[in-house]
Amino acid sequence: MRFFVRRGIFYLITLWAAVTINFIIPRLMPGDPVKAIMARSQGKLDSSAEAAIRTLFGLDTDKSVFQQYLDYWGLLLHGNLGTSFMFGVPVVDIIRQALPWTIGLVGIATIISFVVGTLIGTGIGWRRGTWADNLLPISTFFSAVPYFWLGLLCVALFSVTLQWFPSNGSYDRALIPHLDMEFISSVLYYGMLPALTIVISSVAGWILGMRNMMVTVSSEDYVTVAQAKGLGERKVLFGYAARNAILPQVSSFALSLGFIVGGTLVMEMVFSYQGIGYVLYQAVSTYDYPLMQGCFLIITIAVLLANLVADVAYAFLDPRTRQEG
């Protein structure tokens, strides 16, 4: 128990540091958001509007940076991430709309990739020197190919030439988002191709990692002892070899869960998928500080949560990491 309390305190401190850095960094960036908005309006806005815009976004008062920092925390704790410069709506709403798409699509794709890759890796590692070893270079090739290229290739092949899947979007625009079979199947259909590209590009890492750990663990004495004890092969494989080989996989899986939120920018660009990566891209290109900060904050929290999950899972799976309290 003390182990978890200690980890909890550690994560709180990390969260505080992350939020603070998140507050400071946009303020160090060059450029003035209001000037950027004025420039983008291409003279359609009167120069007197500049002052109005400043007032609208609360940039008119001359507060000290420290006061701004305190206000930032206050708003944050009330769940207020500010108003987007670009869209003029609360940042929380934008994120709330974008996040489920990213988590749904990339999350499921990552889980599929992990499960498939780990199972294949277990098989290849357990029976070395069979035809299955050829899967390694093939899958490594796909993960070595830059993702945007793989994505474009898939779009060109499956959507444009074969017309099996739509090339962009996340559901049929003719439908009204609603929890019914038609809409859900449309979402699944539109998500298929992006998910496939994510799985193809990431599965090699899982295969390779698991295969190598299986090879290492299979030559451990306790696996030989398990064989010598006359346990069934399935029991030796899953209970003694894969059980120990999966430990490093679990921590990298938890970390990759954290990167789901932030790391899918390219996929969402290629497929014009309205996830959080796409929002972040727009925020950065328009100096939309509140939106940017909101996205970064969500990404940070996601990575921290994933780390926490990894810690707990690891402690659960490996008794050696649990410290006796």
Place this chain on the structure above:
Amino acid sequence: MSAATTTYEDFAAAPPAREPVLEIRNLSVEYGYDESPTRVLRDVSLTLHRGEVLGLAGESGCGKSTLAYAATRLLPPPGLITGGEVLFHDRDGGTRDILRLSDRDLRASRWQDLAIVFQGAMNSLNPVYRVGKQLVDAIQAHLPGVGKKEAYERAEHLLELVGISPDRVRSYPHQLSGGMRQRVMIAMALALEPQVLIMDEPTTALDVVMQRQIVEQIAELRERLGFSVVFITHDVSLLIEIADRIAIMYAGEIVEDANALDVYRRPRHPYANGLLHSFPPLRGERRELGGIPGSPPDLGRLPSGCPFRARCEFAFDACATVRPRLTPPAVPGDDPRRRVACLRHDPEAVAAAGFDPVPVPPELAVR
């Protein structure tokens, strides 16, 4: 558990006869799949009798552990058994060849007929499971009828048997010391009352105090439970204390096989003689310590004739061409059952190859 105890005692009470329990015949093992594999074991034959402690000694790389792994079919690749048989004689009189058992029968036979304690006590236990679970795993794999509770009771009893507090079933391996872990492994090996226990350098990783405790424990348990032991070590002095019979290996072959005391007092093979002079005796007059000059041959490029001849002070012309075979020593009055593979003791083979036999030197004919 009471049922198990009775079988143990019944068995221990049986008259000790020289009845074989494990017979290794002409076992050959090679490492490597390519054209020139390394022949690590060459036609090794060895018999373990019921209730006996057979010591297997030899320097590093002579094939002791390979013999243990091959006889139990646990040899990891690229090791390959290229010939021979390993006959197991059951208590009820049945005989089976372990090397030719089907996978299923092999799994059933393992641990029940023949259990092994491996070299690395530190790594023989899976670090992520409690000790109790690993004991129970072995019990339940062979006795599916035993419930979880009963299996755990049995595991506790086994720990007590090797002098560990029964509440340690709830410990993880990293919470035990090296000596305790090795005891747990011994307890695990005894879980199904095997008839044969192979111990591959069970005390090598331990300090001498722990070594003594473990060896005494094994001797005491053998007395009580009546299993047979193959004890593999490079420590000949340890073997002289606990083994009934000692087999000495050199370069993948057995070169001498005799009663422990005979090996100690009256070694017949020059290599055995050299080994015995490489450590000081605890009692008796002082004697000069001599090592064995040179180093063991490359198993991939074995010389013709006797593999030991380059290091042997008694080698003569026939040794370069004639491969020695295991024969009774040519010393009158020796135990007729002992065997030695040296041309000095085999004038017939020397004469048959057209060389002049050379008599046994006095050093190898001590009475």
